[in-house]
Every structure is written in C-alpha cells, then in structure tokens.
Amino acid sequence: xxxxxxxxxxxxxxxxxxxxxxxxxxxxxxxxxxxxxxxxxxxxxxxxxxxxxxxxxxxxxxxxxxxxxxxxxxxxxxxxxxxxxxxxxxxxxxxxxxxxxxxxxxxxxxxxxxxxxxxxxxxxxxxxxxxxxxxxxxxxxxxxxxxxxxxxxxxxxxxxxxxxxxxxxxxxxxxxxxxxxxxxxxxxxxxxxxxxxxxxxxxxxxxxxxxxxxxxxxxxxxxxxxxxxxxxxxxxxxxxxxxxxxxxxxxxxxxxxxxxxxxxxxxxxxxxxxxxxxxxxxxxxxxxxxxxxxxxxxxxxxxxxxxxxxxxxxxxxxxxxxxxxxxxxxxxxxxxxxxxxxxxxx
Amino acid sequence: xxxxxxxxxxxxxxxxxxxxxxxxxxxxxxxxxxxxxxxxxxxxxxxxxxxxxxxxxxxxxxxxxxxxxxxxxxxxxxxxxxxxxxxxxxxxxxxxxxxxxxxxxxxxxxxxxxxxxxxxxxxxxxxxxxxxxxxxxxxxxxxxxxxxxxxxxxxxxxxxxxxxxxxxxxxxxxxxxxxxxxxxxxxxxxxxxxxxxxxxxxxxxxxxxxxxxxxxxxxxxxxxxxxxxxxxxxxxxxxxxxxxxxxxxxxxxxxxxxxxxxxxxxxxxxxxxxxxxxxxxxxxxxxxxxxxxxxxxxxxxxxxxxxxxxxxxxxxxxxxxxxxxxxxxxxxxxxxxxxxxxxxxx
Numbered sequence: 001x002x003x004x005x006x007x008x009x010x011x012x013x014x015x016x017x018x019x020x021x022x023x024x025x026x027x028x029x030x031x032x033x034x035x036x037x038x039x040x041x042x043x044x045x046x047x048x049x050x051x052x053x054x055x056x057x058x059x060x061x062x063x064x065x066x067x068x069x070x071x072x073x074x075x076x077x078x079x080x081x082x083x084x085x086x087x088x089x090x091x092x093x094x095x096x097x098x099x100x101x102x103x104x105x106x107x108x109x110x111x112x113x114x115x116x117x118x119x120x121x122x123x124x125x126x127x128x129x130x131x132x133x134x135x136x137x138x139x140x141x142x143x144x145x146x147x148x149x150x151x152x153x154x155x156x157x158x159x160x161x162x163x164x165x166x167x168x169x170x171x172x173x174x175x176x177x178x179x180x181x182x183x184x185x186x187x188x189x190x191x192x193x194x195x196x197x198x199x200x201x202x203x204x205x206x207x208x209x210x211x212x213x214x215x216x217x218x219x220x221x222x223x224x225x226x227x228x229x230x231x232x233x234x235x236x237x238x239x240x241x242x243x244x245x246x247x248x249x250x251x252x253x254x255x256x257x258x259x260x261x262x263x264x265x266x267x268x269x270x271x272x273x274x275x276x277x278x279x280x281x282x283x284x285x286x287x288x289x290x291x292x293x294x295x296x297x298x299x300x301x302x303x304x305x306x307x308x309x310x311x312x313x314x315x316x317x318x319x320x321x322x323x324x325x326x327x328x329x330x331x332x333x334x335x336x337x338x339x340x341x342x343x344x345x346x
Numbered sequence: 347x348x349x350x351x352x353x354x355x356x357x358x359x360x361x362x363x364x365x366x367x368x369x370x371x372x373x374x375x376x377x378x379x380x381x382x383x384x385x386x387x388x389x390x391x392x393x394x395x396x397x398x399x400x401x402x403x404x405x406x407x408x409x410x411x412x413x414x415x416x417x418x419x420x421x422x423x424x425x426x427x428x429x430x431x432x433x434x435x436x437x438x439x440x441x442x443x444x445x446x447x448x449x450x451x452x453x454x455x456x457x458x459x460x461x462x463x464x465x466x467x468x469x470x471x472x473x474x475x476x477x478x479x480x481x482x483x484x485x486x487x488x489x490x491x492x493x494x495x496x497x498x499x500x501x502x503x504x505x506x507x508x509x510x511x512x513x514x515x516x517x518x519x520x521x522x523x524x525x526x527x528x529x530x531x532x533x534x535x536x537x538x539x540x541x542x543x544x545x546x547x548x549x550x551x552x553x554x555x556x557x558x559x560x561x562x563x564x565x566x567x568x569x570x571x572x573x574x575x576x577x578x579x580x581x582x583x584x585x586x587x588x589x590x591x592x593x594x595x596x597x598x599x600x601x602x603x604x605x606x607x608x609x610x611x612x613x614x615x616x617x618x619x620x621x622x623x624x625x626x627x628x629x630x631x632x633x634x635x636x637x638x639x640x641x642x643x644x645x646x647x648x649x650x651x652x653x654x655x656x657x658x659x660x661x662x663x664x665x666x667x668x669x670x671x672x673x674x675x676x677x678x679x680x681x682x683x684x685x686x687x688x689x690x691x692x
Contacts, residue, residue, distance in 0.1 A: 074475070
C-alpha cells in the first residue's frame with residue numbers, strides 16, 4: 001500500500017472553518033486518496049476536526065489568535081518548524097511526502113526530494129519563488145493550473161493537477177433566487193468593489209461573503225463598505241452550509257479578479273451548485289470556466305454586465321455535470337496518484 | 347582544529363553597512379574565533395564584504411530591496427531555506443554549528459542538535475519562542491544576558507555569553523563635545539522621543555542616529571519628527587566611522603528603552619569610546635552598565651536628567667578600561683569556545 005504524507009499549512013485547521021482554500025484542498029485530497037486505497041497520514045494542526053490519521057501536537061495560527069488575540073509575528077514560522085520536526089522524525093514512514101507549505105521543507109527533505117511533491121497554492125511570478133526555484137531545481141512541483149505552470153521552471157514541473165472538491169458538499173440548485181454572489185477575501189486581488197458595481201449596473205442585487213483580513217481592514221473600509229446598501233449586502237465569513245445557500249441561490253458568481261489567480265476554488269464551488277461563473281480573463285480562468293457552457297469569460301465591467309443579461313441561457317444541470325466530470329476531489333486524487341507513481345518510477 | 351559554522355541571518359550582509367546588530371556580532375565573533383585558532387566557516391549573504399571563509403550564493407534581503415524596491419513578503423523565508431540547504435549539504439564538515447537565525451534550523455539539524463548552539467538575538471518572552479522551546483527541549487540555546495536567560499527553559503539553557511565587539515573599532519575620546527547621543531532604530535522599543543525630552547530638560551543638545559523602518563515610518567513621523575530642532579538633530583543611519591564620531595563626541599549615550607532589551611549593543615559601543623551610558627532599568631541593562639562606573643541606571647525621565655547633571659564625575663578612561671575587560675569580541679569568542687567544548691564533551 002502506498003504510504004503518503006500530506007503536509008498542510010499551519011494557518012487554519014484541516015478542514016478549515018470557513019476560508020482557508022489550501023487546507024480545504026488538502027483535506028479533500030487526503031480523504032479521496034484514502035478512498036483510493038492510499039495509506040494516508042495528514043500533518044495538520046491539533047484543532048483539525050477530521051477522521052484522517054493525523055500528526056501534529058500544535059494548534060493552528062487561527063486557534064492561537066482566537067485564544068490570545070494578535071500573536072508575535074514569529075508564530076507561523078515557529079509552527080512550521082515544529083511541523084517539520086514532526087515530519088523529520090517520521091521520514092522513513094512514507095513513500096511520498098506531499099507538501100503544501102513554503103520553502104523550508106525543501107531543505108529538510110534533502111535526498112528525499114525526488115520522492116516528494118510540492119503544491120504551491122499561490123502565485124509563482126514573484127521574487128520569493130524565483131529564488132526558491134533557482135536553489136531547488138530538483139524539487140518536483142505540481143502546478144494547480146497551466147497558467148501557474150508557465151511560471152514554474154521546466155526542471156521543477158512535475159505536472160498540472162486542477163483542484164477538486166468533495167462532490168457531495170454542494171448540491172445542484174436548478175432554480176436560483178434573483179441575486180448574484182461574490183465569495184472571497186476582501187482584498188484588491190479579488191475586487192468585491194468591482195462585483196458590486198457590475199451587479200448594480202445589471203440591476204441585480206448582490207450578496208457578498210468572505211473574510212476581512214484583520215491585519216488589513218483598510219481596503220474593505222475604503223473601497224467596499226461605501227458601496228454597500230439594500231441591494232449589496234455583506235454577509236461576513238461563510239461556512240460550507242451558508243456558502244451552499246449563497247452560491248446555490250445565485251444566478252451567477254462574479255469573479256472579477258485583479259491578479260494572476262493560480263486556481264480560484266470558489267469557481268468550482270459555484271459550478272457544483274450549477275451556478276455559472278462570470279470571471280475575468282486572467283490566470284487560471286480560461287482553464288476553469290468553459291465560455292458559454294459553465295459561465296462567461298469577460299475582460300471589462302461592461303462585458304460582465306452584458307454576460308449577466310444572457311446568464312439564463314446557460315443550463316445549470318449541465319454546469320453541475322461539467323463540475324462532476326472535471327472538478328471532483330476523486331479526479332484530483334487520481335491525478336495526484338498518477339504523479340506519485342511517476343515520481344516513484346523515475 | 348575545531349571546525350565551527352556560524353549561520354548568520356539573511357537580512358543584512360556580514361558585517362552590516364550600518365544597523366544590523368546580529369550580523370555585526372556574528373562577524374566580530376567569527377573573526378575572533380578565527381584568531382583563537384578555530385577553523386571557521388561563515389554562512390552569510392553573497393553581498394557580505396569579509397575575509398572570512400564564506401558559504402552562500404544569495405544576496406541579503408537588504409541588497410534585494412536596494413535592487414528591486416519592496417519585495418514579496420516570502421523573500422526572507424526563501425533566503426532562509428536556501429541557506430539551510432547549503433548547510434544541509436555540508437553538515438559533516440563541522441564539529442559545531444552555531445545558528446543565529448530562527449526556528450527551522452532546529453528541525454534541519456535533527457540529531458546534530460546536541461552539537462549545535464543557537465543564539466537568539468531577540469526577546470524570548472513571547473508566544474513564538476514559547477512554542478519553539480516546547481518543541482525543541484534538546485536544543486542548546488546561549489542567552490545573551492541573564493535577563494534573557496530567565497525566559498529560556500532550563501533544558502535549553504547552555505550558558506550566558508554577553509556580546510562583545512572588535513576592540514579597535516571605536517577609540518577612547520577623553521574630552522567629548524557638548525552633545526548627548528541616541529543611536530538605534532526609530533521605534534517605540536528604543537524611544538528616541540524620550541531621549542530628546544530628557545536632553546532638552548537637561549539643557550544639552552542631542553544628536554540621533556539610526557534607521558527609520560521603511561515598513562513603519564509612522565512612529566518617527568508622529569512621535570519624533572515634531573520634537574526635532576536646532577538642539578535635537580537627526581543624522582539618519584550611521585556607519586562605523588560616523589558612530590565613532592557621534593558616540594565618542596557625546597557626553598553620554600541615552601538609552602531609554604521601553605521593552606525587555608535582551609542585550610543592547612550600542613551600550614558597549616559607547617563604552618568603547620569612553621562614553622557613559624544613561625540607561626533605563628529594564629532587560630539586560632543592570633548587567634551591562636555598572637552604575638556609577640560606566641554610567642547611571644535610571645527609571646524615570648527626571649532621574650535621567652539628574653544623572654546627566656553628574657555625568658562629568660565619571661572617568662572616561664576608566665569606562666574604556668571596563669569595556670576592554672568585559673565586552674571585547676575576544677572575550678565573547680573565548681566564552682563561546684568554552685561552551686562549544688562543553689557541548690562536545692557532554
């Protein structure tokens with residue numbers, strides 16, 4: 001039986017309470033790998049609520065912040081070091097070590113790098129990754145989209161695996177309510193302000209869910225809050241159940257990203273509800289959204305307004321079928337399993 | 347011959363251009379250990395200007411910021427991972443590995459921890475260190491003051507070694523000018539605003555040297571800049587030559603710290619010039635300043651003003667002699683060497 005370790009970040013528990021896309025993917029991947037017969041061990045924080053075999057004696061950053069308020073800036077690095085030590089003590093117990101965090105694991109793994117896989121859940125076009133790739137040309141890296149892969153040096157590229165989610169988490173809603181939805185962190189990468197303007201121009205109410213970064217509330221206060229009103233309501237952070245309601249009830253998800261989005265999990269969460277996605281043509285979007293089938297790909301606010309006008313032409317049951325064909329956790333797990341076997345055979 | 351690796355931080359070159367107390371200590375320690383016959387290898391950034399045998403192909407954060415402006419927040423962690431990899435490749439080449447950075451090295455060292463030493467150049471009373479000590483009870487840690495040692499668990503305590511500096515860097519100035527001096531980062535830990543108020547109340551001009559943190563200029567703008575005037579001048583960052591002039595010419599160094607200072611390098615730099623220190627009674631201060639001999643230890647601004655009134659009673663040549671007896675790099679190197687031998691014998 002293949003013995004696989006999944007090394008989750010230490011920011012949120014696995015699975016996360018609401019936001020925390022990386023921890024969500026690690027959980028769904030681990031669960032699906034186990035269903036496929038893999039002997040799976042999850043390295044994740046002690047406040048994780050999961051049935052998976054788990055290693056990790058320390059709470060997540062989120063749990064520590066709930067307990068202590070703002071904590072010393074070195075806490076994430078300390079938690080990472082403690083997790084690396086737990087991994088070091090067990091290195092011999094695994095055939096494949098799959099890391100979802102940053103940087104230091106590459107040095108710790110040493111000769112075992114060739115039997116490891118690293119998924120980077122962030123943009124890869126900045127200086128930190130450039131330095132990292134330069135120093136670890138033998139580290140196998142899985143891209144989460146072709147767009148992200150383009151920024152990864154060839155020697156590191158182990159393959160492309162699109163994210164997937166548990167197929168039972170969200171249910172198809174054939175008949176939505178009137179509103180459109182925005183779900184995501186309240187940042188200038190995700191542009192909730194643009195979403196509100198587009199919905200208003202299309203004459204549709206919008207509901208927004210997502211977290212305001214405690215460390216940086218300025219963007220929300222300056223750019224988003226002034227736009228809120230009876231037709232544009234902010235719901236705060238949303239858990240799975242509320243997200244199902246928000247996305248399933250939406251005529252469309254607006255995804256007006258303003259950065260090279262490496263994947264964009266909320267797009268496939270919407271599709272799982274049968275909800276089409278109106279997404280800006282950046283990063284992974286052309287790989288995830290099938291234009292005219294599961295949504296519309298646009299480049300301007302005017303195009304987005306026009307797309308909302310013809311959103312009823314799309315078949316919501318058909319969108320759910322595309323989700324089931326392309327973006328389940330099971331498909332993701334099979335893709336990664338194939339990668340693991342390729343690494344072991346090389 | 348004892349083979350020792352010194353692992354410097356990746357923030358500044360070794361030695362640093364102006365501020366960067368840790369990189370300064372690592373350089374002076376390495377140089378002095380070499381004079382004592384140690385086979386010394388420095389792990390430090392590629393922009394380091396030193397004759398020491400050095401490992402490290404990547405520039406410091408400071409050099410990257412000069413080149414690119416503000417860089418991605420992951421850069422320090424990426425540089426640390428690259429340095430850890432360079433160390434991992436050479437682990438067998440050293441009898442003792444002496445680390446001056448944070449966290450992840452403890453996992454990388456693994457079984458070699460018992461032949462390693464970690465110096466923490468920061469406060470140890472916050473949550474990040476508490477977690478770290480809990481997870482690595484077998485990591486030998488050298489305290490830089492008895493005050494700092496009190497916050498380190500007994501199982502980690504390897505000894506106390508006060509910092510030292512190259513004895514030739516600063517020269518005794520028997521007759522100072524009229525001003526008093528402040529040297530340090532412009533932060534609310536160091537309180538340049540208090541220094542200005544005290545000097546003004548004592549009727550003495552004050553000159554301030556030190557860096558304004560680019561990431562956080564608010565403190566300087568809000569609390570310090572309004573206090574500047576003909577009798578209180580800000581010189582900007584100061585290199586060794588300007589610091590020698592500023593400190594040597596000062597009747598006293600004001601050190602009005604407002605945090606548990608683990609050491610406070612500028613106090614011994616002043617003493618090297620024969621300049622007495624008026625320092626607040628926190629952290630390491632009672633260990634460094636000999637009250638009535640090398641300066642005065644105070645608790646309030648009023649006490650500091652009173653201390654400045656009798657500062658002329660102190661013998662500047664005598665202060666320099668206390669520096670030479672207690673705070674040279676050679677003394678520091680001998681102390682660390684004794685620690686290394688104790689670790690190897692254990």
